[in-house]
Amino acid sequence: MIDIDKITKRYGDTTVVDDVSLTIPRGGVVGIVGPNGAGKSTLLSMVSRLIKANSGTVRVDGLDVTAAPGRELARRLSVMRQENYVAARLTVRDLVAFGRFPHNRGRPTREDTERVATAIAFVGLDGMADRFLDQLSGGQRQRAFVAMTLAQDADYALFDEPLNNLDIHHAVSMMRLFRRMGDQPGKTVVIVLHDLNIAATYADRIIVMQDGRVVGDGAPSEVINRRLLAEVFRVEGDIVEVDGRRLVSVAP
Ligand SMILES: Nc1ncnc2c1ncn2[C@@H]1O[C@H](COP(=O)(O)OP(=O)(O)O)[C@@H](O)[C@H]1O
Ligand SMILES: [Mg+2]
Incomplete structure (x- = not known):
């Protein structure tokens, strides 16, 4: 379980994550949605201790993330950030192999x-494993980062907008991949998503953030409604049901 207890992040006078408490039990796929600037990336960064909270705690299976040894945390929790800056002169295989570092300390078995090869194949980059990252399209590079996170094989995998740059075919394949991961015993996938319909189609639970707070949390059928569109996303639209799923149709 990821246990987020009253976590707050401020920059100067601005509170960007405001006293958020959440529990994410083991298993399944959790989508986090919300407008730009809602604090989604900041929350994920605090959970994976990439940034420090002003107050509050995060525990992963009881382990306080700020106190845990790096390797131990990395075996339990992986994160793919929204922005990734890496040396371009790195091959796909090298990048993905970093994901194994917490397991082998740089001495691969x-x-x-x-x-590593399996993770590369999962994202459909076999055949490009020896290409440098700067020889890939944005979507291919995005998939290479997802493969690195897969290779880490942590119990909790967090992805911040992993569908950026992906065409619909690759977006759907990736969501199916996340769904398969989340269906494996003991594995939990948490994904920040932009597209409400993608979230409704693949997530078991949707957490809605707005202005640093959690303003919605539940099954897609409970969370996705006209009020969410109007008050959180500031668009007019209708909810249509397709095969029992509630999907958003935005007014032109
Ligand atoms: N390093 C920073 N310094 C100051 N403000 C920041 C910093 N990082 C993020 N913010 C602000 O915090 C808010 C939340 O950002 P973020 O978590 O990236 O939102 P989201 O991922 O939901 O789009 C935004 O208003 C953003 O401008
Ligand atoms: Mg973000």
């Missing part, structure tokens, strides 16, 4: 090599 045959199992590590196999897991």
Whole structure:
């Protein structure tokens, strides 16, 4: 379980994550949605201790993330950030192999090599494994980062807008991949998503953030409604039901 207890982040006088408490039990796919600037990335960064909270705690299976040894945390929790800056002169295979570092401290075994190859194949980049990252399209590079996170094989995998730059085919394949991950025993996937319909289609639970707070939390059918569109996303639209799923149709 990820247990987020009263976490707050301020920059100067501005509170960007405001006293958020959430529990994310093991298993399944959780989508986090909300307008730009709602605090989604900041929340994910505090959970994965990339940034420090002003107050509050995060525990992953009881382990306080700020106190845990790096390797131990990395075996439990992985994160793919929204922005990734890396040396361009790195191949896909090198990048993905970083995901195995918490397991092997830089001395890859045959199992590590196999897991790296499997992760690359999962995202459809086999055949491009020896290309440098700057020889890839934005979407291919995005998939390479997802493969690195997969290779880490943590129990909790967090992805911040992993569908950026992906065409609809690759977006759907990636969501199916996340769905399969979340269906594996003991694995939990948390994804920040822009597209409400994608969230409604693949997530078991949707958490809505606005102005640093959680303003909605539940099954897609409970969370996605006209009020959410109007008050949180500031668009007019209708909710249509397709195969029992509530989907958003925005007014032109
Ligand atoms: N390093 C920073 N310094 C100052 N303000 C920041 C910093 N990082 C993020 N913010 C602000 O915090 C708010 C939340 O940002 P973010 O978590 O990235 O939102 P989201 O991911 O939901 O779009 C935004 O208003 C953003 O401008
Ligand atoms: Mg963000």
